Amino acid sequence: MSSRRFFQRLFFNEAGLAWRLGSLLVAVCVVSPVITLGWLATTGSIGHWTHLLQYVLPTAMGNTLALLIGVGILVSCLGTGAAWLVTAYSFPSRGVLSWALLLPLAVPTYIVAFAYLDILHPIGPVQTVIRDILGYGSPREFRLPDLRSLPGAIFLLGFVLYPYVYLSTRIMFSTQAASLLEAGRILGQSSRGVFFRVALPLARPAIAVGVSLALLETLNDIGASEFLGVQTLTVSVYTTWITRSDLAGAAQIALAMLALVVALILLERHGRKRQRYANTQRMRPIQAKPLKGTAALIAVVLGWLPIIVGFVVPALYLLAETFKHLQQAGGVSEQLLHSGYNTVRVALIATAVVIVGGLVVTWAARGVRSRSPYAASKVAARVATIGYALPGTVLAIGLLAPVNFIDDALSWVVELFTGVSPGLILMGSSTALVGAYAIRFLAIAVGGLESGLARIPPSLEQASRLLGETPTGTLRRVHLPLLRPAIGAAALLVFVDAMKELPATLLLRPVNFETLATWLYAEAARGTYEEGAVAALAIVLAGLLPVILLARHQLKSGH
Structure with missing residues (x-):
């Protein structure tokens, strides 16, 4: 067989062998950190486990569980309450609130902690004003409870x-039939009874999904927890590896985190596995009840409170600190500009890798039936999305062994041919960091591209094939032009998430390599908030664009 015919069969035949092999390769890359994590954990001595079980894991696990429970309760109340408020009631500024409630998504958790630590500092603006009003002269006479606490x-x-819960729950509330709520009122239920006995049970699957996403983000957080003095599992992994240089111990703690992630996912699925709802009649959406007077004022206050706390206050603080720093320093430092360049460069490369990987996975799985001999492509597509559930610290620990193995192999090959050892190739550059971003955010591209492909009628593909086009040619000439909106949206989300990622960046960045996130982390650790505010503001401004696009999409779907 000629080489040309071989490659034609490999890439362009009906089965799409190359696409399937590429899909399986992507899935192997995603799952390899989990496998190596277990192997690294077993390399540690029994003494490691004894020390962890006695001194590290009880405190870290207890703090992590308490943090997850507290955050879960708070995001459930805030997200569900806000979703019901803007769905069931009409009051001034309701239209603005419906999308403004998503704005806290633009501010990473570690930036909010960074901002409030300075705002609520004993000699910060808030406590200083309160002492002036009450007539106290120093923080020793009066101070608020310390924010550095669980x-x-x-x-x-x-x-x-909370926007994770708000977004999914509001969509569920807006699609509920008004007839169901009216039936509850006819049967004697009050407005509160209709909410708790009809609307809320129907929205439980959406609430479970939103809470699970919020808890995964909580588990991934390292900056906010460390800034606020809470010793979580994530912080323990970082300190065990960086401070004690104990890779096996860090892997063991990361394995405990992975078990907690699996438990969260199983709990979320168990919570909604018996939830079934079907409506075969034409649905009439819920009609918002007008509020006036005191009730409208209370609704406005309750609606804007989460936005003020989660977005407005930290954003105004960052603007003020940035303006003050630029006036004093006369501009942005060269090191910060270089950190911004590193951030954009690595995020762009990671975005390109993620989009290509997502395209390979989704195209290989398109149209494959569950009993087909090529059903492995479907499995690969699902496996490729598990990276988003892996906290950045867990992913970084799991990537160390594969990256070091490849580094050793490349170094041996280069030295064999040149006689000179190149040193660390992957770990010495940003390649390992790009790989971590790609694995963690591949689920975003896969989800977006699957949704985009689902909207393309199969008849277009069939017509292309009948006209003699190959599967790859059909993708290039038919599907890719139609997938541009989905690719653009996925690329934007991946780019912004890569810019904000802190845990994996802290652990896998090369020496003397800073991004905006790690620059902010270092400045906060040193207590120099002014320079860090510039980096934080840049990250928030980058995160605003996808949030605005998400809000626009939400409003369109709501109408």
Whole structure:
């Protein structure tokens, strides 16, 4: 067989062998950190486990569970309450609130903690004003409770992560039939009874999904927890590896985190596995009840409170600190500009890798039936999305062994031919960091591209094939032009998430390599908030664009 015919069969035949092999390769890359994590954990001695079980895991696990429970309760109340408020009632500024409630998504948790630590500092603006009003002269005479605590972490994370619950729950509320609520009223239920006995049970699957996403983000957080003095599992992994240089111990703690992630996912699925709802009649949406007077004022206050706490206050603080720093320093430092360049460069490369990987996975799985001999492509597509559930610290620990193995192999090959050892190739560059971003955010591209492909009629593909086009040619000439909106949206989300990622960046960045996130982390650790505010503001401004696009999409779907 000629080489040309071989490659034609490999890439362009009906089965799409190359696409399937590429899909399986992507899935192997995603799952390899989990496998190596277990192997690294077993390399540690029994003494490691004894020390962890006695001194590290009880405190870290207890704090992590308390943080997850507290954040879960708070985001459930805030997200569900806000969703019902803007769905069931009409009051001034309701139209603005419906999309503004998503704005805290633009502010990473560690930036909110960074901002509030300075705002609520004993000699910060808030406590200084309060002491002036009450007539106290120094922080020794009067000070608010310290924000560096577990309740402080729960409060801040809850007000940042509630939009996950709000978004999914509002969509569920807006699609519920008004006839169901009217039936509850006819049967004697009050407005409160209709909400708790009809609307809320129907929305439980959406609430479970939103809470699970918020808890996964909580588990992935490292900056806010460390800034606020809460020793979580994520912080323990970082300190065990960086401070004690104990890779096996860090892997063991990461394995405990992975078990917690699996438990969260199973709990979320168990919570909604028996939830079934079907409506075969034409649905009439819920009609918002007008509010006036005191009731309208209370609704406005309750609606805007989460936005003020989760977005407005930290955003105004960052603007003020940035303006003050630029006036004093006369501009942005060269090191910060270089950190911004590193951030954009790595995020762009990671975005390109993620989009290509997502396209390979989704195209290989398109149209494959569950009993087909090529059903492995479907499995690969599902496996490729598990990276988003892996906290950045867990992913970084799991990537170390594969990356070091490849580094050793490349170094041996280069030295064999040149006689010179190149040193660390992947770990010495940003390649490992790009790989971590790609694995973690591949689920975003896969989900977006699957949704985009689902909207393309199969008849277009059939017509292309009848005209003699190959599967790859059909993708290039038919599907890719139609997938541009889905690709653009997925690329934007991946790019912004890569810019904000802190845990994996801290652990896998090369020496003397800073991004905006790690620059902010270092400045906060040193207590120099002014320079860090510039980096934080840049990250928030980058995160605003996808949030605005998401809000626009939500309004369109709502109409």
